[in-house]
Amino acid sequence: MTKSLSRVFAAISLCFLIPAFVLAVEPKPPFRIVGYLPEYRFSRFDAAYATGLTDLILFAAQPTPDGDIDLGKLKDAPWAMLKDFKTRYHVRLILCMGGWGQSDHFAEAVLSDKARAKLVKNAVDLLLSHRLDGLDLDWEHPKNEAESAGYARLLIELKKAFTPHGLTLSVTIAPWQQIPSEGYAAADWVQLMSYDYGQKHSTLEQAKKDIQTFLDRGVPPEKIVLGMPFYGRDVKDRDKSITYQEVQRRHHPPEQVDEVAGYFFNGPVTIRKKTRAALDAHLGGVMVWEIGQDTLSETSLLKAIRAEIEK
Secondary structure, three states, X not given: OOHHHHHHHHHHHHHHHHHHHHHHOOOOOOOEEEEEEEHHHHHHOOHXXXXXXXXXXEXXXXXXXXOOEEOHHHOOOOHHHHHHHHHHHXXXXXXXXXXXXXXXXXXXHHHOHHHHHHHXXXXXXXXXXXXXXXEEEEOOOOOOHHHHHHHHHHHHHHHHHXXXXXXXXXXXXXXXXXXXXXXXXXXXXXXXXXXXXXXXXXOHHHHHHHHHHHHHOOOOHHHEEEEEEOEEEEOOOOOOEEEHHHHHHHHOOOOOOOEEOOEEOOOHHXXXXXXXXXXXXXXXXXXXXXXXXXXXXXXXXXXXXXXHHOO
């Protein structure tokens, strides 16, 4: 066979191989837009505040010391409306367990093998019975290495139990908080609470640093979800806060402004820049606390996120 003929056959063979290779590559998962819906918003839930979300997280259940799940805060959840919203808009409906002021019994639950196993089983049963798509863990915060190790074990055991049912698992975490690497590996997503720092509590520069912190810890970028606030904090007294909706109602700031009347918040321009930073870093998505703090006008921060993604 001549050299020229060999090259022709090689080229033809390559043409057949390339489509096979392309078909073997899994499509990149869509960029997530995650929003929290706390229990104090249940009675006034309006789907308009959640337009464009990929995931809606219900806040929040609590673990008990012996591995049960306390649903007291969810007793008034509009389940029928939420399930209709999930189906109509193809949104994942996630349950959060934990959160600030609701994490008191995590330590007892994770440090006991018996309680931890019970918690895992109860979580699976609860998600399936309510037709939920996954669980978001938000322990604020483990106090020592033993508790962090127990947290990682819980994540590993939950993931093992969730996989046969197609349930998702995320862990929401402060950037300064650490858990063993196997805990990050077990989670589908690691959501960074890149807010509640001192003075200017949630800047673009800090968000970029927080992203890099978790990349340096070895968390794959596609697992990282950048958290952003839909509220402001007083630059002198961090215990004082204001919703973005209230900022707009009282002050009508231009979209590039992030501070009014002593409160630092994220306006549409900063939200777009943070979303762009997440996209440029090839992150898994962005997360917001919380959707009821937004506006429904052209000043909407959720609209700003979607606009940046769709550019």
